[in-house]
Amino acid sequence: MKKLMIATSISFVVLSGFAYSQDTGQALVAAKISSSKSPAKAPNHYLNDINVKAMRDFVSRYGDVHDAVWHSNKDSYVAVFIRDSVQHRVVYNSRGDLSFTMKYYEENRMPRNIRGQVKSVYYDYKIHVIQEIQVPEYPIAYIVNLQDEKKWMKVKLCQGEMQVLEEFDRSK
Numbered sequence: 001m002k003k004l005m006i007a008t009s010i011s012f013v014v015l016s017g018f019a020y021s022q023d024t025g026q027a028l029v030a031a032k033i034s035s036s037k038s039p040a041k042a043p044n045h046y047l048n049d050i051n052v053k054a055m056r057d058f059v060s061r062y063g064d065v066h067d068a069v070w071h072s073n074k075d076s077y078v079a080v081f082i083r084d085s086v087q088h089r090v091v092y093n094s095r096g097d098l099s100f101t102m103k104y105y106e107e108n109r110m111p112r113n114i115r116g117q118v119k120s121v122y123y124d125y126k127i128h129v130i131q132e133i134q135v136p137e138y139p140i141a142y143i144v145n146l147q148d149e150k151k152w153m154k155v156k157l158c159q160g161e162m163q164v165l166e167e168f169d170r171s172k
Contacts (some may be wrong), residue, residue: 026157048107050077053096085109112140114157121162122155124148 004094012041050070054077058068068081076099087104107115107127127147133141141158143165154166 051092051094051096054092054098055096057092057096057098058090062088098134098136100133102134103133105130110144114144115161117157117160118144118146118155122146122153125151126151 025057049072058065058079061091062079064079065081065083068079071078071080075094075098077092077094079088079092081088085105086109089098089102089104091101093099094154106129110130111128115127125148128145128147130140132142133143135141139159141156144155144157146153146155147170151169152166152168152170153164156163156165
């Protein structure tokens with residue numbers, strides 16, 4: 001009977017200590033990924049849930065980012081964070097290879113040559129949000145959201161070519 005009580009007590013102490021270490025968030029193994037500045041509500045993920053190869057690549061590219069929020073599903077891992085008023089989404093496949101990155105920003109952060117190209121054709125339109133998409137081994141693509149008094153438009157720019165993706169009447 002004594003041995004059973006001692007074993008139970010030791011098990012209780014060990015399990016209590018383990019649960020406490022996960023609640024403190026001090027250890028890297030148990031640190032929850034969340035941030036008050038994060039653009040989306042933080043999921044209940046731990047750093048160990050993220051593919052090691054993806055995490056290493058992310059740290060090598062964005063080592064100074066400490067408030068990234070990670071999302072995952074069976075096919076991908078996505079890190080979302082804000083740096084210098086630009087929202088970044090870094091997407092990795094299930095093997096941890098970089099699939100693509102997306103940046104969302106306003107007109108004042110837009111590259112001058114891209115802004116000039118858009119404004120030369122759509123000079124009466126106001127530029128709202130720009131989505132910059134970078135895929136490894138491919139040129140950067142820009143999706144520019146435009147608005148005038150009557151229409152909303154989405155225009156894609158890639159390698160100097162511009163194409164209207166969507167067009168909406170604002171009255172509807």
